[in-house]
Amino acid sequence: MTYSDILMLLPVTLADGLVLGLVYATIALGYSMVYGVLGLINFAHSEIFMVGAIVSVEVMTYAFVGSDLHPIIQIAVAMVCAATVSGTLAVAAERIAYRPLRIRKAPFLAPLITAIGISLFLQDAVRFIESLFGQFIRPFPSIPFFDQQIPLTANDTISYKSVTILVIAGTMLLTLNYLVQHTKLGKAIRAVALDRKAASLMGVNVDRIIMITFLIGGILAGVAGVLYALQFGRVDPFTGFIPGLKAFTAAVLGGIGSIPGAMLGGVILGILEVLIGTYAPIFTNNVIGTEYKDIFAFGILIIILIFKPTGLLGRSTTEKV
């Protein structure tokens, strides 16, 4: 491999990394926002994401195979369905499982264990339901439209699929950022994250804001599920685990609780992962294969956290008087 060969791979690698990173970022926001308002790591979030992916596959399979509708409209319908189901599930988890623990002032480990319980429950519930109809490993129907290529540089092309994911995920992130930074609801979410008691003294219905936060996180996870299914072409009830873990990592890397941090963390992790997956085998003559990419990605995470435990954009916890 010559120097120019290595350089030639760079644009495609970066584009792939950005696609993956934005999917991570979209999931990571749910972890970060819920952590922001409740101080809870919602481990069920990866399954909320998985359910979104499954719903999109079923919508595409049962409603749209052989359909004449424009593929973008098909994806849009799948997104609305996935976001609805995932958002509802996230709110249900909060109402049924987390809120009762909060009201009873349960110690902080209780909701954490509950989250893991919900996670396992959703995995097996989906597996059970899918098994009733056949294989629980579900292929995303192939749509030739998304395999078309458009030029990226003189030598490279990028698929419609990647562009679609970039546009949808990018739009979600910008919309969320606007919502949180520039609307009254966003101000209330930030206030609740900073000081729940003070927010209630401002007339904010804190439980309602917490519920809306779960809803937003669930919607984002549902959309991310659609994008993930579109990108990787196959989902199953255990699909949520690894991307969920990576998104959680991204949230911690960016500074958990910080919304720009979750976005930045996701993009960095996605790009790192693809860069290492592409270049590690080249530079080491295949001694270190693509499959080692996660070791490097998580290794870098560990190093960053040693030197900046609050994450890249995280605030150090402010002392409360």
Added chain:
Amino acid sequence: MTAGSQTAPLLEVRDLQAYYGHIHALKGVSFKVEKGEIVTLIGGNGAGKTTTLATISRLLTSSTGDILFEGRSITGLEPHDVVNAGIAHVPEGRRIFSGLTILENLEMGAFALSDKAEIARRLEHGFTLFPRLKERVKQLGGTLSGGEQQMLAVARALMQNPRILLLDEPSMGLSPLFVERIFEIIEAINREGTTVLLVEQNAHMALGIAHRAYVLKNGEIAMEGDARHLLSDDAIREAYLGEG
């Protein structure tokens, strides 16, 4: 006691009992605040002053007894409903939103309000009371000094346009100059028609501006009466206010 008031008091607390874990923090506290008054609740550390305010605003719910606001019981309400009924609480330690700007902090005070013109009017009013805040609207709340944070906390509560303002130790940790200033402002707010329930450890200053006072000791009302009378009574000062 304000003699001969015909209508129900603005705020009346009846036989309030509250627990912090196993600690019996309030052992049957009763008092009332008439419309237009400044009433102060004074007493030493651990007397139950902060607990009383937290119970009124329902941040603390493990209590018995009744709290009547404009004649209606509010003990069944959530904290945000208490606020929207017209009770603003400036809590102990001020609890400014450190990561929000000063403007955003003030806007949070008017959270229940959607009328933009009215919000702007209240903001302007706040800035006339606290001109210092106007110069710094874009600054984060956490960057203010203790005195400025106290001003912001009071201004934020006034954005709710409350019927009654509950103030928890507004003088705590402030320089004497700021303490003077904050008490002047409390008097000004009261002259504009807002009723004030002031909890203070700085009994001398509180009695100086209040109409009536209650002395809390170990979770009970030990003494009550006209503020000026309490201020001039040496025996009371020694026994209850810890001043030599």
